[in-house]
Amino acid sequence: MRLSRDQIDQLDKHYRTHFINAITGFKSANLVGTVSASGHTNLAVISSVVHVGAHPPLNAMVFRPHSVSRDTLENILATGHYSLNHIHGGMVAKAHQTSARYPREQSEFAATGLGEAWIGDFPAPFVAEARIRIGMGYREHRHLAINDTVLVIGEVLLVEVPDDCVAATGHLDLDRAGTLAINGLDGYHETRQLARLAYAKPDREPRAL
Numbered sequence: 683m684r685l686s687r688d689q690i691d692q693l694d695k696h697y698r699t700h701f702i703n704a705i706t707g708f709k710s711a712n713l714v715g716t717v718s719a720s721g722h723t724n725l726a727v728i729s730s731v732v733h734v735g736a737h738p739p740l741n742a743m744v745f746r747p748h749s750v751s752r753d754t755l756e757n758i759l760a761t762g763h764y765s766l767n768h769i770h771g772g773m774v775a776k777a778h779q780t781s782a783r784y785p786r787e788q789s790e791f792a793a794t795g796l797g798e799a800w801i802g803d804f805p806a807p808f809v810a811e812a813r814i815r816i817g818m819g820y821r822e823h824r825h826l827a828i829n830d831t832v833l834v835i836g837e838v839l840l841v842e843v844p845d846d847c848v849a850a851t852g853h854l855d856l857d858r859a860g861t862l863a864i865n866g867l868d869g870y871h872e873t874r875q876l877a878r879l880a881y882a883k884p885d886r887e888p889r890a891l
Contacts, residue, residue: 688807704866708873711864712741713777713796715765715807717758718786722884723798723807725780725790726754729864731766739838741871742768747830762820763805764836767812770860774870804840813859815842853878 684768690698709729718726734740741875744756758764769777776794782792791798801817808815826832847855856873863871880889 700866708863708865708871711769711862711870713769713780713809713812714754715767715809717753717761717806717865718757721789722787723848724757725755725791725794725796725809727769727777727780728752734835741838742833742835745832748832751786755834757813758820758834759803759823764820765806765808766816766818767809768814768861769870769874769880770813770862773811774862778868778870786864801840801842814845814861816840
């Protein structure tokens with residue numbers, strides 16, 4: 683299949699959405715945990731989390747246009763905190779169910795049967811079943827005029843990772859943690875590391891670690 687820009691525009695809307703969402707390849711599979719200013723917890727699956735920098739530790743995620751109620755985004759802007767929770771195979775069906783449009787006052791934790799976990803005094807809920815959990819602090823957001831989406835940037839404030847998934851170098855064994863990847867909007871995939879390669883230099887052949 684080869685499609686020009688004009689041909690892409692002519693595709694059925696739902697077909698185009700799935701197709702364009704998938705062509706960038708596998709994406710991270712996270713549940714975002716938040717709580718509203720009035721105390722209602724919220725949980726949403728998201729596949730747009732990306733690394734922004736390590737010093738300070740930052741990542742970003744993209745939200746669809748804020749033309750309708752976006753509970754997760756509104757909670758983050760209201761409270762300044764949220765959690766990222768890696769999805770693994772044992773929780774994939776419940777995690778996907780959080781994408782259903784529940785009423786604002788209905789917690790997706792309770793609706794899907796996923797457990798709320800509160801770590802110390804961190805002011806956002808984590809997913810009890812998740813093996814890798816990250817506490818985030820909101821830092822800034824940008825409205826992207828090109829398509830009305832919202833880019834949110836947060837700072838890593840807390841991390842929980844199983845000890846046996848962390849190498850002496852700081853590398854994470856996501857296979858051991860069971861972390862899944864997402865393809866498109868609804869395809870969940872297991873991963874398998876093929877290789878780790880040494881830092882690339884122009885005068886040196888690729889070398890496995």
